[in-house]
Amino acid sequence: MARRLLVACWVAVCLACAPALAWANGTDATNASGAASGVSTTSSPDAASVPSSGLSDAPATSSSADEATVPVGGSTSLGSTYEGWRYTPADVEIVSGDAARIEGVSFGVGAFERVAKGTQRAGEGMPLGYRVPIQRDASLVVVATPNRTLVHVDARAAGMDEAQFAGNVDGQMALWSLVLALDERASAGMPSLEQAAPVPLFWTGDTFDDGTYRYRFNDQDDQGNRYVTVTPASVPEGELTQEAVEASGLDLSAGVQWVDSGRIVDTAQVANPPAPSVLDRLGAFFSGLDYRPLWVSLKTGLCALAFSGVLGLLAAWRVMGTTSRLKGLLDSVFTIPMVLPPTVCGFLLLVLFGQSSAVGRWLIDHGIEIVFSWPAAVIAAVVVSFPLVYRTALGAFEALDARMLDAARTLGWSEWRIFRFIMLPLAWPSIAAGAVLAFARAMGEFGCTLFFAGNYAGVTQTIPIAIYFEWMGGNTDVALFWVVVVILFSLAVVVGINVYTARQQRYRRGSASGTGSVAHARGGLLRRGAARKGRGASGSRDEIDAAGGDAIRIDQDKLRALLASSDRQARKG
Secondary structure: OHHHHHHHHHHHHHHHHHHHHHHHHHHHHHHHHHHHHOOOOOOOOOOOOOOOOOOOOOOOOOOOOOOOOOOOOOEEEOHHHHHOOOOOHHHEEEEOOOEEEEOOOOEEEEEEEEEOOOEOOOOOOOOOOEEEEEOOOOOEEEEEOOOOEEEEEOOOOOOOOHHHOOOOHHHHHHHHHHHHHHHHHHOOOOOOHHHHOOOEEEEOOOEEEOOOEEEEEEEEOOOOOEEEEEEEOOOOHHHOOHHHHHHOOOOHHHHOOEEEEEEEEEHHHOOOOOOOOHHHHHHHHHHOOOOHHHHHHHHHHHHHHHHHHHHHHHHHHHHHOOOHHHHHHHHHHHHHHHHOOHHHHHHHHHHHHOOOOHHHHHHHHOOOOOOOOHHHHHHHHHHHHHHHHHHHHHHHHHOOOHHHHHHHHHOOOOHHHHHHHHHHHHHHHHHHHHHHHHHHHHHOOOHHHHHHHOOOOOOOOOHHHHHHHHHHOOOHHHHHHHHHHHHHHHHHHHHHHHHHHHHHHHHHHHHHOOOOOOOOOOOOOEEEOOOOOOOOOOOOOOHHHHOOOOOEEEOHHHHHHHHHHHHHHHHHO
């Protein structure tokens, strides 16, 4: 009887627990199926919460409430699996600098590059948002965000079978090992993925939404250039406008630290090529080099020199003839761009010629847009180079003998005539040196030009701006080439000024040595005093000789003859 009672109780317990067991088994089967297909069963695609399954094109549960406007793809994360490395850095073989492979793995990564800088400026045909350019045919895109590392993989673009990754944590570990090694090599001293956000989140959809920022991996402009674009997650795709982006109040550039891109290729394509010769490497480098920054710098520097040279000479001439109080004020205004940071000058120019000022609005209303154009680059170069011409010209004018200028005035010469025929010829050596320095300063301007004119290749991208963006983009060789060009150019400028100065000093020493060299201006207007040996018993010298023979003395007879002949020519004309 007791045995029958126990059997009855056991049957009753089994019948009561059968629904719960069936529900639990069904849930486990669903989770296993979702993991095998690459479907995330969590409500958020965070790297710490997504199960470690393989990549897939199967749709995943979106972190956004609007799945119709935010397309998503399958997501996987190495998560805790990352702690147990299968591949070490020693397993990765770096090939030719931008490609890597692992022995025993069927794929590798090639054409790897890093871009650390993007732009948000609106342009015709450009996608809205903060854009970072990537390779057009990239099948691997790695985005370092403030919270995680997004690894976007397009296996079909790489010509590979999706099954190579689906449910294959080993393949994910291999890909991540290759990315870490190549990113470390391309970092050029900047933070690497291992330091910034090491745990990766693999993603196969075209768009990823983390609640604050939305990342689009396949945006293109009218020319087919491809970008990773960051937009506000709060703005639906169909309502994404420039006004909506600005109204979000987000700093979109803070949503991405840098972007790596490359191509996933068969390991046979990642092979050690034969080492090219030095001539082959140089030929390949120079044939692929963009020389436009050099032409833009030369064009900008020459135009800036023309304006700053004329304005600097005129300003120095007028300041020299003003009263002491007004002279101090004008001198401070004309010299202040020399001591202000270039970014401050650029900001002031941006405010002056932008829409926030009456001058800028008037120019824009009349169809003249200066900001972010080549004229803006010229204006920026003029502002920073003008003080060099002004200061050198003013110093040269003030060093002239005032008695000579007064003598010309007493004979009826106008101020303009004195400036043209006396001041300019005598001050020309100093003016020439200042002009050369001003041209070099205009060529080397960076902060003011970048702030006011922007970075547009072939339009406003000068050599200093090209150096910065090439280095930020990982093209260290190109940046180093332009650095060498700037150094050589600066060295040539300094050597030229030194040679010119030495020649002038030798000329003056020859004039003072009594060898018969006489310095003339306008047919012998001026001559330098010379020390003469064999004087009388008194052995006295004039005040010019006492000054070392380097002072200027006026030849009054020749001055009167010159002025008289000029007056006769003027009356005949």
